[in-house]
Amino acid sequence: MRETLHATACPALTTSSPRPGGHFPGGHFPGERVGVALAIVGTALFATKSILIKWAYGYGVDTTTLLTLRLLMAAPIYLVILGLLLRGPGLAALNRRNVPLIAALGACGYYVASWLDLHSLNFIAAHYERLVLFTYPAFVLLLNSLVNRRKVLLREVFALVIAYAGLALIFAHDLASLGEHVLIGTALVLGSALSFSFYVVGSQRLSGEVGSRVFTCIAMLGASAAVFTHFGLVGSFASLAQPPAVIGIVALIALVATILPSFMINAAIVRIGANQTAILGSAGPVVTALLAVLLLDEVFTRTHAAGMALVLAGMMLLARGKRGRPPVTAAPPTS
Numbered sequence: 001m002r003e004t005l006h007a008t009a010c011p012a013l014t015t016s017s018p019r020p021g022g023h024f025p026g027g028h029f030p031g032e033r034v035g036v037a038l039a040i041v042g043t044a045l046f047a048t049k050s051i052l053i054k055w056a057y058g059y060g061v062d063t064t065t066l067l068t069l070r071l072l073m074a075a076p077i078y079l080v081i082l083g084l085l086l087r088g089p090g091l092a093a094l095n096r097r098n099v100p101l102i103a104a105l106g107a108c109g110y111y112v113a114s115w116l117d118l119h120s121l122n123f124i125a126a127h128y129e130r131l132v133l134f135t136y137p138a139f140v141l142l143l144n145s146l147v148n149r150r151k152v153l154l155r156e157v158f159a160l161v162i163a164y165a166g167l168a169l170i171f172a173h174d175l176a177s178l179g180e181h182v183l184i185g186t187a188l189v190l191g192s193a194l195s196f197s198f199y200v201v202g203s204q205r206l207s208g209e210v211g212s213r214v215f216t217c218i219a220m221l222g223a224s225a226a227v228f229t230h231f232g233l234v235g236s237f238a239s240l241a242q243p244p245a246v247i248g249i250v251a252l253i254a255l256v257a258t259i260l261p262s263f264m265i266n267a268a269i270v271r272i273g274a275n276q277t278a279i280l281g282s283a284g285p286v287v288t289a290l291l292a293v294l295l296l297d298e299v300f301t302r303t304h305a306a307g308m309a310l311v312l313a314g315m316m317l318l319a320r321g322k323r324g325r326p327p328v329t330a331a332p333p334t335s
Contacts, residue, residue, distance in 0.1 A: 035271025039280040042264030047287035049257040050126035053118055054296055056249045063119040065239045066250065068231040072240075073254040075224040082217035094210055102206055102215055103222025109199025110223030111230070116192035123185030125298045127289035128170055131311050132189045134285050135163050137318055139197035147201060159317035166310025173303040212266065278319050282312055 056066055086094075120129055138160050144150040174182045199219075207215040242250075268277045285308060292298040 031271045035268045036276075036280065038264045039268035039272065039277045040283070042261035042268060043281045043284045044287050045256055045261035045264070047130065047284045048291060049253060050121060050130050050288055051291045051295055052249050052253045052257055053121050054126050054292075056246055056253075057122060059243060059246045061242055061246055062239070063115060063122070064227075064231055064235050065242070067115055067118055067227055068235065069240065069242065069247070069250040070254050070258070071220075071224040071227050073251060074259060075221060077259060078217045078220045078224075082214065082221070085211075085214050085217065094214070098206055098210060099218060102203075102210070102218040103225070105199050105202045105206070106219025106222035107226040108202070109196050110220060111226040113192045113195035113199065114223070115227075115230075116188045116195065120185045120188035120192065123181040123188070124174070126292040126296060127285065127298060127300060127304065127308075128174060128182075129185065129189050130288040131170070131285045131308055132167060132186060133193055133196075134282075134315060135167065135311060136193035136197050136200075137315065138163065139194050140200050141318070143197055143201045156318055159314045161314070162317065163311045163314025166307040166312075166314065168307075169310065170304055170307035173301070173307075216262070279316065282316055282319075285312065 053066065061069075117129070117133060141150075141152060141156060141160070145152050171182065171186060203215065203219070210218075265277060265281075268280075289300055289304070289308065293300050
């Protein structure tokens with residue numbers, strides 16, 4: 001089946017299989033162990049983003065400035081990669097119609113979704129934010145049912161009930177102990193998940209037409225243009241002069257927590273398939289929770305552990321596809 005490889009997004013909404021070329025005598029795919037390692041390390045690196053953002057906020061930087069600095073570092077890299085890709089067959093697949101559509105989708109997925117996600121971390125714990133965002137395939141499922149007439153299975157409804165029961169458990173606990181900030185933060189990150197799901201659903205066809213890497217580069221550059229416009233309207237150029245510590249953190253967010261793992265996840269999908277990558281990606285919220293407790297001194301109770309277990313169980317069930325039917329995968333988003 002066609003592989004959908006969104007390099008810095010949910011890598012696939014459709015079933016992907018490892019490349020069939022050449023079995024070893026034991027029946028193993030070449031590079032399978034490498035693919036598993038890439039998926040695990042890429043997921044772990046993605047999981048550091050919320051921690052790094054919390055650190056940056058500790059220096060007083062605002063959301064718009066932080067996102068602008070992040071894309072000021074990342075956009076030139078994507079531009080160079082796009083230039084190299086367009087020297088090959090990638091140029092032939094582009095036309096005047098799909099470029100602005102891809103850029104608009106990128107603005108939805110990596111401007112709107114990213115801003116909402118980053119801003120939510122002013123109000124809620126890093127481990128809770130990552131867990132809420134992890135449920136974005138629920139919105140993908142609903143949008144696909146409306147846009148593409150994809151029938152929702154009873155098993156998928158059951159999976160969503162389990163996942164959101166887990167979120168409700170944590171939400172009620174944190175709302176009682178931390179107050180209305182939890183309500184604001186939850187609304188922001190749910191808005192981010194919804195925005196990102198529009199990007200994912202809209203990109204399914206276009207990514208296949210132009211190639212995943214070309215698609216990702218154009219989408220990120222479209223998002224960068226939107227973010228820079230936003231900053232130009234409401235920000236101050238003086239705010240870009242941040243302390244070296246903030247610049248260092250932003251560099252880590254852009255390179256270590258975004259670009260590097262995006263290519264690792266992309267390479268993992270090629271080697272082991274999107275489903276297996278998604279299953280390994282379910283460790284992301286767990287890694288974020290561990291880092292949040294160790295590095296941010298966040299509170300993680302038995303209630304949080306029980307809620308996380310329910311969310312992960314629900315998303316794992318949602319990622320399991322019925323034979324002959326593409327599943328909804330839950331690979332790590334990078335808003």
